[in-house]
Amino acid sequence: MLEPSLVLLGNTAAGAHLHSLALVAAQLASSGLQLAAHVVVSVTALILCITVHEFGHAWVADRMGDPLPRQQGRVTLNPLRHIDPLGTVIFPALMALGAAIPLAWGKPVEWTGHPAYLTRRFSMRTIRFFVAVAGPAMNLLLALVISVAYLVFGKLGRKDAMEMCSRLIAMNFGLMFFNLLPIPPLDGRVFLEFLPNSLAFIRDTLFRYGSFIFLALILLGGIGGASPLGYIMMPFHILSRLYLLGLRSLVG
16 A cells, blocks of 8 residues: 555655755765865876976986985886875865865975985085976976967867866966975975075074974964965966966967
8 A cells, every 4th residue: 555655755745855855965965976076186186296296306316316216216207106195195185175274295205415426517506406496397397288288178169178277287386386485394495505695694594493484384374364375475376377367368
């Protein structure tokens, strides 16, 4: 006697409620899938950007003669050799979910820096400069390569692919500019070595307390209110937006 009632359930009040619940469940499932896809895409994009960044450091150090990056298997574009589980996967995933964690990193490239291994064509200060800026330079190169793909997709009318390219370009520019800030432990700390002796106080202070300053900037950006790091990066964000606007104008 239960079978007829099940057939007619959709026409009853209870059936209407169940139908509504089913729609809500379907919408929630769809939203969950979209959120999961967003997290996967965001983390994958960051892994790509960090991989080329760390590869740049390792490749230049290897070209300068240092044996350690190759011994540790870092002179490769294999992401598994460069990702840090916490800084490259977990933190970026939490950020994609909306957490206020403005920080991500890859596995740092180690090199001896010993003069016995390194080429004598350049001074030690110049070699340190080359190795340090190689990572941001790779992010710039990747952004330019993706820009070509953006233009191609634009001519083909692939707006979804264009959007992905825009995100990757902005991400690479962000990593490049951020890492070039002259604050230890960022790559830009190498610029402090080129300051004149008249500014030795600034150089020595930043080398001594730069890690604390960096940590303070990160924490102040994550606890709410105005972010000093956001103000520092604002000119670079504007440059990135102008670049993307230029690309869009080329597509027409």
